Every structure is written in C-alpha cells, then in structure tokens.
Amino acid sequence: xxxxxxxxxxxxxxxxxxxxxxxxxxxxxxxxxxxxxxxxxxxxxxxxxxxxxxxxxxxxxxxxxxxxxxxxxxxxxxxxxxxxxxxxxxxxxxxxxxxxxxxxxxxxxxxxxxxxxxxxxxxxxxxxxxxxxxxxxxxxxxxxxxxxxxxxxxxxxxxxxxxxxxxxxxxxxxxxxxxxxxxxxxxxxxxxxxxxxxxxxxx
Numbered sequence: 001x002x003x004x005x006x007x008x009x010x011x012x013x014x015x016x017x018x019x020x021x022x023x024x025x026x027x028x029x030x031x032x033x034x035x036x037x038x039x040x041x042x043x044x045x046x047x048x049x050x051x052x053x054x055x056x057x058x059x060x061x062x063x064x065x066x067x068x069x070x071x072x073x074x075x076x077x078x079x080x081x082x083x084x085x086x087x088x089x090x091x092x093x094x095x096x097x098x099x100x101x102x103x104x105x106x107x108x109x110x111x112x113x114x115x116x117x118x119x120x121x122x123x124x125x126x127x128x129x130x131x132x133x134x135x136x137x138x139x140x141x142x143x144x145x146x147x148x149x150x151x152x153x154x155x156x157x158x159x160x161x162x163x164x165x166x167x168x169x170x171x172x173x174x175x176x177x178x179x180x181x182x183x184x185x186x187x188x189x190x191x192x193x194x195x196x197x198x199x200x201x202x203x
Contacts (some may be wrong), residue, residue: 012065015049023061026163026200028074030054033158038104040171041133044189049079051092060108060200062163067111067118067126068145072166074106074198078134095188096135096178106132106141106196117165118149128167134176143169168195 030036039052053076060072079098083089093099108130118124123146132141145167152161171192173179 023063023070025203026060026062026072028056028198029201030057030059031158031162031199031201034164034197034199036199037195038081039195041193041195042189043125049083049188050089051083051089053077053080054098056196056198057082058200060163060199064117066116067113068094068116070108070111071107071126074108074196076106076196077193078102078104092188101135102135105131107131107133111147118147120149120151121147128198132171132176134171135178137176141169144166163200165196165198165200168193 011180028036036054036056036058037052038054039050042049042051048116056074058072058074060070062070062072078096079093079102081089081092108128110129112127112129113124115124126145127142127148128145129140129142132139133139145165147166148164150158150162150164152159171194173190173192175189
C-alpha cells in the first residue's frame with residue numbers, strides 16, 4: 001500500500017476512536033417486575049386526593065458515554081388518571097379540560113450528574129432539566145431524579161437492556177393556567193406533588 005494511503009488509514013482510525021458514542025434509543029415499555037406509573041397528590045382543606053395511571057409512553061436517546069446530552073419525551077395520559085371515585089374523576093377531567101389537553105409531556109433536554117457514564121445496576125442521583133407541557137402551556141422545569149441502568153443479566157427474568165427513572169417533584173396548576181371552577185364537588189389544590197416511575201427498554 002502506498003505510504004500516503006497508510007497515513008489516511010491511520011488518520012481514519014484515530015478519528016473513528018475519538019468520535020463520541022452514538023445515542024442509544026430506549027422506549028418506555030411495560031415491565032412485568034416494575035410497572036410504569038404516574039401519580040399526583042393534591043392536599044386541599046379537608047380533602048386529600050391521590051390519582052394515578054399506568055398510561056405512560058415515551059422515548060429517550062441515551063448517550064452511554066455522556067449522560068449529559070441525553071434527551072427524550074415522556075407523555076402521560078391526563079384523562080386516564082384514576083382517583084378511586086368515578087364522579088371525582090369526571091370533575092378532575094373537567095378542571096384539567098382533558099377533552100382539549102389529553103397529555104402532560106415532560107421533555108428532558110439535559111442530565112446533570114457526577115458520573116458521565118452509568119454504572120450497571122447502580123442507582124444514580126441526577127438533576128434533569130427540560131420542559132413540562134400541561135394544559136397547552138409549556139414551562140422550563142428542573143427535577144431531581146434517580147436513574148438506574150439495568151443491562152440484561154437473565155433473559156428469562158428481564159430480557160433486554162433497560163433504564164429506570166424515578167422522580168418526585170412539585171407542580172403548581174396556576175403556572176399552567178389551570179383554574180378550578182368556583183363551586184365544585186371536589187376541591188383541587190393549586191400545589192400538586194407529581195411522582196413518576198418509568199421503565200424504558202433499549203430498541
């Protein structure tokens with residue numbers, strides 16, 4: 001091979017080894033061991049409400065060499081929240097106008113972590129920056145979370161590679177132009193606590 005060709009080949013190898021890892025896609029998927037779940041807690045005068053749903057979908061692109069540039073979308077079906085009382089569900093759906101705004105959407109755009117690479121099976125505390133869209137309004141948001149990378153160890157137990165996300169954060173309904181009617185059978189607090197547990201499988 002010509003000396004110049006050798007130089008080009010060597011340069012190509014060096015460039016190739018310096019390139020960052022390609023982001024790996026993960027899809028929110030039901031796992032038989034850990035269920036996807038979104039929960040809200042509302043505590044108003046004399047009334048405490050808990051609503052939850054397993055109707056969670058989403059995608060994430062995870063750079064396994066640099067978690068900081070991870071991005072994605074998690075969508076929760078607001079209409080599907082169940083408070084345990086059918087009539088109360090109807091009133092909640094009216095307050096949230098779920099016929100017009102069916103989904104709440106959390107879009108992570110940056111993960112802040114002490115580690116750039118996830119360690120297998122080790123929960124990692126992170127801060128996640130992104131946006132929250134609710135009731136047609138989009139706001140910047142930053143939440144504390146725990147993520148865990150779960151590489152396949154036993155195909156019969158949990159086939160494939162997974163990420164788990166767990167987070168709990170406050171949310172103020174008035175920030176998203178949600179206003180309860182003056183007289184309703186159920187009082188909804190302006191300040192909610194949101195909890196998410198999400199499992200995502202490598203594609």
